[in-house]
Amino acid sequence: MVIYYRNWSILPRVDQIAAEAWIYSTVALSPVKEIERNMSLLITNSHPVINYQYFKSGLIVEVGGLHLVPPKELPQEVENFVDGSGDAGFIVLSFGSILRGASMPEATRKIFLAAFSRLPFRVLWKWEDELGLEDLPANVKLSTWLPPLQDLLAHPKMRLLMTHGGLYSNQETVWSGVPLIGFPVFGDQVNYVVKAERDGYAICLDWKTLTEDILYNAIQEIVTNPKYKQNAMKLSYLMRDQIELGRPLERAVHAIEYVIRHRGAAHLRPAACRLSPIQRESMDVTFIYTAFFVALIYLIICLSRFTFRKFTSVLLC
Template structure:
């Protein structure tokens, strides 16, 4: 019996992909630091399983196995160095900021810089790959690379995929209960909210085509070898084998997903490691009052924060019993209170996993909210752009967070929100409950991503998972053509019945009226 079990285990282990080695291209040339952090664990895991990985990215990751070759085409500064001030973007509004002409032009220039880099073409000409994995969010301009290798592809999005992306897989998201990432709605919308969500969902799809996709397609057709003969973006996306979404049904609102659309949210989350001694001493000595962790992510720089905001945060922090560790681009500040420590860089998950942490003050990036739940830490969210409003609203609805508008922040509002989160045990309790839920899975998100990656390799793109909905247009998918025919038929039946009733009425009621007149006395 024991030998039989061992044999089955060995057979299953070999079946899951360790018996073959594939050459995999991670195409992330325009990925920001947070985007790369999503994929690093998957690259490392696949590399450790013997696959040969080539990673095109602005970030050179550390602690990668020798099977992972990293190639930096442009730097992070090339990508986001002149991006608009996040506070100014907030004032403009999320939609205006995302589709701002200067932002689009900046991204187009970064795309062209990648497409003009000789090292990029060395990879294309000399390498052969069995699978292409693409961060689809801002890398559309290199999507033409996929058909050049005649290999299956997996598209990955660092957020929950909008309908404009998942539609390529036949997975249209109903706007009746799946809110746009640019709105603050929940999955329980009023009629007006559903109407707004539907209109925005449609408008976003049209804007993506007109402002991003058409320009990106023109760029790769101009720069890539034999580019004029490459298929369009719609066809390339429609031929992709699978879509990985950095979402989790516990944190994001549940939605219907086809078998080739996989949730792998949280695959970057991990248990905490020991902190550097100086940082550990500061946090461990916070005692029973604990400490607060304040970080606005990697894009928001100290220089961007208005001076009045900086003073508001410092004045409130100085009145707290808790210590505060603040991610800031300098390690000195003339008016720094003794309970506040600055750091240019912090191992975020190791800090969130420290036993003395009481609160995480964050911009509400998806990775940060996932990490806060994984480690069971309440959140004070101050969103700035993109999907951050939605993330914080979902966290608020989940019962482990509060949101404040950073543009309208005052000492009173900030202190009130912090004290509520610290003094009401319901927030910490809910964060711990959700932490248990996100870990209660048949396999970790990383194991899930590795399994399905190798599944696509083993089954030559896994075409059997594809839904016929990929080939349906909007009217066919929602059977609007059928509805139109049925409504037309119903209208015809109603018309014929109406005509018949009028005819009967004339023959019966008309005769009675005539008969009545005929016998009427003078």
Template sequence: MNSCKNIFQIPPDLNDALYNVSLVLLNSHESIFAPQPHVPCMVEIGGFHVQQPKKLPEDLQKFLDNAKEGVIYFSMGSNLKSKNLPVEKREAILKAFSKRREKVLWKWEDDVLPGQPANVKLGKWLPQQDILAHPNVKLFITHGGLLSTTETVYHGVPVIAIPILGDQKMNAKNAERAGYGIVLPFPELSEGKLSELMDEILTNPSYTTNVKQRSRIMKDRQIDPLDNAVYWIEYVIRHNGAKHLRVPYMELTWYQFYLLDVLAFLLGVVIVTVIIVKKGCSYLYGKLRKSKDKGKQDTSKLKRS
């Protein structure tokens, strides 16, 4: 807050800032999400943070290179720590991993993992992008965060997603719908369920086929997403805020924005129509009554005569 005050002598009004946005950089892409309609000042740069694979540390490189049956990479991200898993969930995961032919690389934030199987290698911090880029990595067990999802799609690795919070459930469901992942709800996590899902993904080639197709879509761009972001930022600067990209509704008054003027007009049309119909019906009813009364009078005269 103090640093903000040093920059802005008068704190900006958030509403003014919201309606004075020149450019929106969206961390999304159609390879991950369903296509969405955008206005010109909204630019997709999903995958901008993904970098070319770098050389792995010697121990990791050797571990991955020697994994002839493949590698399962397990990480719950930087905010959710595997060491804080409930004991029963940790034990279930360990038992499932111990029965695999594949090697397992686990982001584990403590010095010791009780009951660590021989095929499991630990790391308090792991270079995730470089690991996913290795051809021996066959499966990524993840929490389903956006950055992890983007990286696994870019490198073409199918996932088992165990979403915990935020957008993770949405990302996990998207992966499942797109056919390159399976959702494993945390309450349902057990040795049997995890083993079943690992077998499904590692023996069914459709998951890898689907994610590699998504990878090709993400990489097939006219311009690198980071270069695209730089271009549009500089474009807005060159054109003094690029107001010509702003859609007209940003300038609407509140009653126009909520279409109250349109609703008032439509309501007026309905009221006028009802009044006209009512008066027309009253007029026709009156004419009909007069006609009936005249008929009764004529009938009475005939009877008297």
């Protein structure tokens, strides 16, 4: 049903919107279905270590981690703060560029502040409001701007990342071998955090049921239980164990140049691209099964009515 809904409802709407945006072009825009049928290359921001795997053709190339670069030194102010954490280390709380920590409800802010005040770690919190917060614990530092997350994750005293669980933060924590606590909000964040929890390097927390004790216990569990760090390091090793051509950037460049050299690389396209919608979606098989079940239900109803009439006639006699 999802496939039919996509083909008959969503794609026509997409074609309509694309045609409206393409109105000033002198080249006619092909329908999405035709573009899919003639596609030569699809580069996806996914990685087999982090994302669920599926059967795919040769025209799909995974380049998850394309943005990863060697870490740089932290700014001196930040370095002084995290370096002063001693053996306990520090944790980072950041919800990326889309979600604002400063927009957090007051009741939720109090939960975080109360839990942080009980920790031996220093906390670096991305907070967009320059006015800061009242009653800020001594071990917490607010900052309207944080260094690139990769630089923080690479620091030897980094213990834990607390985040909304977006794609990039997930890739960066795995690359750096750092466990995380995820607070998914919308979209694909739930999938990433839930899979990270199943892979053993994260804990997923629900905003609706969050309390001071739940947050504090989750942080203590992540930092004190070595399995989370071990699992994160294991996945980091798997993600880094790539031949030169297997690295995301080289893989993407090679795929693009390969398609250009071979004029679209039509040999990579799966046979399903040449099938009609009836063949590809097995509509004929679906119709036969549907007709069979409808006929079966109709026969059962007719038999039930016949049996009921016979039974009632016997009782009346």
